[in-house]
Amino acid sequence: MNAFTVFLLKELKSIARDPKIIIGMIIAPIILVAALYGFMGSAMKQQIEEAARASGSVTLIDLDHGNWTQSLVKYLEAIGLNVTYSQKDAAPSISEITELMEEGAKILYVVPGGFSRNLTEMTTGAVECYVLMKSLSFIEMGVVSAAESYIKSFSESISKSILINMGVPESFAKYPVLSSSRVVLAGKVFGSPQTLVNLVLSLSLVMPLLVVMFIAFVSQYAVMAMAVEKEEKMFETLLSLPINRTTIIAVKLLVSIIIGLATMGVYAGIFMWFFSNAVSSSFEGSPQGQAGISGESINLFELVKPESMTLILIGLASVAIFMLSLLMLVSLFAEDVRTAQTFTGIVTFPVAFAAYAAMFIDIAVLPPSATIAISMIPVLNTAMSIKFSVVGDASLAALASLSNLAYAIVTVVALRSIVRSERVFVAKLSLKPPRRLFKKYGSA
Amino acid sequence: MSLSNAIVVEDVVKVYPNGVRGVGGVSFTVRRGEIYGLIGPNGAGKTTVLRILATILQPTSGSARVFEYDVVKRPEEVRKIISYLPEEAGAYKYLSGEEYLEFIAKLYSSSESEARETRELGAEISGLGDRLRDKVRTYSKGMLRRLLVARAIMVKPKVAILDEPTSGLDVVNAVIVRDIIKRAVREWGITVLLSSHNMLEVEYLCDRIAMIHRGKIIAEGAPKELLEDHGVDNLEELFVRLTGERT
Ligand SMILES: Nc1ncnc2c1ncn2[C@@H]1O[C@H](COP(=O)(O)OP(=O)(O)OP(=O)(O)O)[C@@H](O)[C@H]1O
Numbered sequence: 001m002n003a004f005t006v007f008l009l010k011e012l013k014s015i016a017r018d019p020k021i022i023i024g025m026i027i028a029p030i031i032l033v034a035a036l037y038g039f040m041g042s043a044m045k046q047q048i049e050e051a052a053r054a055s056g057s058v059t060l061i062d063l064d065h066g067n068w069t070q071s072l073v074k075y076l077e078a079i080g081l082n083v084t085y086s087q088k089d090a091a092p093s094i095s096e097i098t099e100l101m102e103e104g105a106k107i108l109y110v111v112p113g114g115f116s117r118n119l120t121e122m123t124t125g126a127v128e129c130y131v132l133m134k135s136l137s138f139i140e141m142g143v144v145s146a147a148e149s150y151i152k153s154f155s156e157s158i159s160k161s162i163l164i165n166m167g168v169p170e171s172f173a174k175y176p177v178l179s180s181s182r183v184v185l186a187g188k189v190f191g192s193p194q195t196l197v198n199l200v201l202s203l204s205l206v207m208p209l210l211v212v213m214f215i216a217f218v219s220q221y222a223v224m225a226m227a228v229e230k231e232e233k234m235f236e237t238l239l240s241l242p243i244n245r246t247t248i249i250a251v252k253l254l255v256s257i258i259i260g261l262a263t264m265g266v267y268a269g270i271f272m273w274f275f276s277n278a279v280s281s282s283f284e285g286s287p288q289g290q291a292g293i294s295g296e297s298i299n300l301f302e303l304v305k306p307e308s309m310t311l312i313l314i315g316l317a318s319v320a321i322f323m324l325s326l327l328m329l330v331s332l333f334a335e336d337v338r339t340a341q342t343f344t345g346i347v348t349f350p351v352a353f354a355a356y357a358a359m360f361i362d363i364a365v366l367p368p369s370a371t372i373a374i375s376m377i378p379v380l381n382t383a384m385s386i387k388f389s390v391v392g393d394a395s396l397a398a399l400a401s402l403s404n405l406a407y408a409i410v411t412v413v414a415l416r417s418i419v420r421s422e423r424v425f426v427a428k429l430s431l432k433p434p435r436r437l438f439k440k441y442g443s444a
Numbered sequence: 445m446s447l448s449n450a451i452v453v454e455d456v457v458k459v460y461p462n463g464v465r466g467v468g469g470v471s472f473t474v475r476r477g478e479i480y481g482l483i484g485p486n487g488a489g490k491t492t493v494l495r496i497l498a499t500i501l502q503p504t505s506g507s508a509r510v511f512e513y514d515v516v517k518r519p520e521e522v523r524k525i526i527s528y529l530p531e532e533a534g535a536y537k538y539l540s541g542e543e544y545l546e547f548i549a550k551l552y553s554s555s556e557s558e559a560r561e562t563r564e565l566g567a568e569i570s571g572l573g574d575r576l577r578d579k580v581r582t583y584s585k586g587m588l589r590r591l592l593v594a595r596a597i598m599v600k601p602k603v604a605i606l607d608e609p610t611s612g613l614d615v616v617n618a619v620i621v622r623d624i625i626k627r628a629v630r631e632w633g634i635t636v637l638l639s640s641h642n643m644l645e646v647e648y649l650c651d652r653i654a655m656i657h658r659g660k661i662i663a664e665g666a667p668k669e670l671l672e673d674h675g676v677d678n679l680e681e682l683f684v685r686l687t688g689e690r691t
């Protein structure tokens with residue numbers, strides 16, 4: 001029977017039954033993420049609902065007593081707001097304003113005296129706009145902009161109707177001048193800069209995230225893969241069995257990848273569930289309507305040529321193999337699982353750092369020597385490779401992928417030669433001081 | 445090299461990377477179908493010699509062959525014809541004894557039916573009966589050692605290398621393990637190289653022995669002849685006579 005399959009089956013069986021592995025690698029993250037997202041989800045949901053409610057009703061204090069204030073109230077009601085209207089003769093004090101907002105709507109407008117007169121005389125009028133904030137969150141910021149936008153759109157509707165009354169066509173009255181933007185990038189013209197930047201930004205955010213996540217999950221097992229054999233006191237036996245040592249490494253790498261991908265899948269599943277259920281549903285019913293990410297969508301393949309795409313994928317696979325074999329090397333020398341896990345941090349931290357450094361690097365302003373250096377730093381170059389390809393720097397993109405491929409080959413060869421020699425057995429990496437047992441008999 | 449030799453060790457020196465000399469020039473020959481014992485106190489170098497033969501360590505100088513294969517040049521061939529039981533071996537604790545035997549059997553077998561026969565033989569040799577279905581985690585030290593000895597023998601290697609096969613076992617289990625070793629030689633013609641510091645056990649079990657002290661062989665031969673030649677009653681006495689030390 002094929003030694004690869006036999007060893008793989010043993011490995012999977014042991015993992016499936018080892019509560020340490022199951023709890024540490026799968027159940028704990030799931031509980032953690034579920035709890036985190038569950039909490040964040042419900043908290044965000046609440047906030048969004050709150051914001052929707054808050055921006056759905058306003059209090060208006062009328063010091064003006066004029067017809068323009070009446071049309072403002074009508075306008076606000078017409079766009080679906082719930083308006084609490086009261087007339088006063090003197091400007092309210094801050095404590096009165098606070099009290100009103102605590103009890104009623106979070107948005108409060110004060111229309112000062114003379115507002116209608118100003119407008120009638122074609123002098124600019126002003127409305128004071130108060131918003132009650134409690135947590136200074138982004139969602140509360142949304143309420144502020146909502147409060148301002150109601151007034152702004154009222155203002156626009158006035159000028160529009162004035163212009164229409166003057167016989168100006170409606171479309172011209174609203175926007176007499178329109179602009180249309182084009183971006184020139186790598187010799188191509190793209191119609192929608194916002195979409196383009198969004199796409200590239202999200203790719204350069206998602207790529208490192210994927211790399212870091214993959215390495216973090218994969219390292220969990222890769223780093224303890226050999227240490228487990230030592231802990232089970234099977235390491236010495238294993239080295240004497242008629243199974244190719246490269247096969248052992250290959251199986252351990254494969255299992256690490258399987259577990260890494262499975263864990264990533266679990267996270268992705270939870271993540272998607274969270275966004276599809278918890279958050280999106282609460283956006284409905286907001287009087288704001290859609291934020292409106294309009295514009296045509298851009299196909300990734302328009303930006304990145306298929307051959308660059310292949311290069312990127314090769315680079316991605318190489319960097320994964322490079323990191324995995326690096327972890328496996330650490331694992332080989334670790335005496336026990338705990339030592340191995342301690343060393344994971346040493347490997348994964350620079351990875352996370354490199355991956356995120358990519359977001360702050362502006363290749364356009366760097367000298368060529370620096371970009372070449374960057375394109376040769378593993379992980380960092382993976383994160384940068386999309387940018388390299390998008391800006392059409394094919395040679396940098398190629399350098400990035402090929403240097404990763406070279407690192408992968410070097411580490412795999414190193415791993416293989418160590419595993420095939422006695423170094424795999426003699427070299428040790430331990431957090432405990434080395435024990436020189438029976439040394440007194442050594443005739444050194 | 446004569447075809448009747450299973451193992452030939454020639455002037456093997458092993459210096460560990462930390463500078464400790466594990467063995468310092470050891471030569472001996474194990475004949476086909478015999479039980480050969482390495483005896484000596486802790487740290488004498490027994491495990492070091494066995495690890496070199498099991499292709500785990502490489503000698504600093506000298507050479508070692510198992511049948512026609514050099515352990516340094518053809519380790520993969522050597523691994524196919526030996527089975528090695530390390531001194532402090534374990535088994536995968538989340539597998540059952542049965543699954544563990546199956547795992548090993550499959551690695552040594554070329555067909556499904558051969559693997560099944562091997563595994564069944566292992567189950568029989570171990571004498572663990574129904575307990576084989578339990579996880580290795582639940583085994584006592586004696587049960588584990590019996591499982592491991594059975595695993596080493598069931599594959600009918602040309603050479604079984606057993607490092608202290610009875611260490612830590614009570615009288616009953618030690619007797620069972622010794623019987624397994626005798627049976628291995630008698631029924632399947634396996635050559636056995638073992639180590640021990642129990643001189644009485646070795647005297648009973650081995651056809652020939654090598655007494656190792658501080659990395660060198662200080663006496664070699666059949667236990668009876670050694671005793672006669674030196675005019676002592678047992679191997680312990682011989683050891684004291686040769687080294688001036690008490691074991
Ligand atoms: N991995 C190692 N690294 C460094 N030195 C070692 C190593 N293993 C053994 N030694 C040294 O080699 C010498 C011989 O050790 P070895 O384990 O071969 O003795 P032994 O005869 O098997 O002893 P015991 O009866 O205690 O098992 C000792 O001095 C020991 O300290």
Ligand SMILES: [Mg+2]
Nearest residue numbers: 490491492531
């Ligand atoms: Mg020993």
